[in-house]
Amino acid sequence: MAFFDKNRTGELISRLSVDTAIVGKSLTNNVSDGLRALATAAVGSSMMFYVSPQLTGIMMLIVPPVAIFAIVYGRYVKSLSRKTQTALSEITKVAEERISAIRTVQAFAKEKQEEKRYGLRVADVYNLATKEAMASGAFFGGAGLSGNLAVLAVLWYGGHMVLENAITIGELASFMLYTAYVGTSLAGLTSFYSEIMKGVGASDRLFDLLERKSPIKVTGGQILPSLHGKIRFDDIHFTYPTRPQSTIFKKFSLTVEPGTVVAVVGPSGSGKSTIGSLLLRYYDPNSGSIYVDDTNIKDINLHWWRENVGVVSQEPVLFAGTIAENISYGREDATHEEIQEAASKANCASFINTFQDGYNTMVGERGISLSGGQKQRIAIARALLKNPSILVLDEATSALDSESEVLVQDALNNLMQGRTVFTIAHRLSTIRSADLVACLSNGGVAELGTYQELLHKEGGVFRRLVELQSLGGNTHSDEEKN
């Protein structure tokens, strides 16, 4: 399992964009209109009061029921808005995930099912939008009707007042004119209120997201004057935050001297990739510490540290752009000569030169126009150019055919020279040349030694893994877990 945690990133991004759009719309479109309506309503109602306090009193009779109605409606709209946002982000998530994996969808001939899945999500939004339309119809219709009834009442009562000479016909006419102004402003205010309630519904979720704080600080911390590359895991206890009940490491300790290539092996799920995640500080251990050249990793500046760690994973991530841009991703100031040199050490030059545009060839989204082995070698060239002191190779050759594997392995050998390397391997044959093999089991290092030492250990976990593999089994046996 690769150690990049991307389980919920798609969902978070779509939630964030949908919520931001709604809150933005709610604020920008409505705040100025709302303030204008409020000012007009205030001035208009003072003028109404000035012309006739009695008639103003009648008009004001409609305010309490409409206000109560507005509060109930506002709350309903707020909760609907929250549900609509969730449904909209679901739509975006499904579309993004399925379209980006369109080849898998096509390979399984699942276009119709995916269309149906998307249709169901659209239906959710449609149902919520229908509810909102009904509620707003009832509210605005009800408020409009009450307003018109109040106007009729004023006309009737005002007519009597004119007949009794309590006010002049001109005063009644000007009162009705002010009423029209105030009525229009109040209608604007209620629509402002409903939009604001929608915005409040969406912003609740937005602030939930924005207020999430990572316990891992990106800023601060020291920059080591020199980095030799000694790594020490000291008594680590670790559980993933989303699964606190399942312990990955308990009392895990391992010391790796500078320039050592350590192969991390073990049954599937034993935590090999997790070592990479801890090393890059995607997570911090629950207890215990990791030391880099005897400095606690938590006291080191995170950006600087990550700049000094290179990663090559089983599924290298390339970005839409040219080959040169992808190789120089970790060092944007690299010259063309440096890019070429890294590519040649990573066995990329031969295939890049066959492309018409050479280093300016576009690789497409996620490197779609390259083969698995080519992508892998570009990722190695990228790591070479970054020139890190510590290297994490996560299953870097396990998805390749033999010929490609030879080329990639050769490129990796160039990359590994003079660095501290953690190679997380499943094919035991590829780790023979490692200086040290750490075999994980039961939340810690069960065996540590050279390949030959561990191979000759009677009844050892590593020996059993090798035997399983040579029998045609694999290291992913869950029986090995405990």
Ligand SMILES: Nc1ncnc2c1ncn2[C@@H]1O[C@H](COP(=O)(O)OP(=O)(O)OP(=O)(O)O)[C@@H](O)[C@H]1O
């Ligand atoms: N982000 C995560 N959140 C929760 N649990 C996780 C997460 N990533 C991995 N795990 C769990 O942690 C355990 C160790 O995972 P890890 O990927 O480190 O194992 P591994 O030894 O590399 O496995 P494999 O050989 O199958 O790749 C597994 O049981 C896995 O299900």
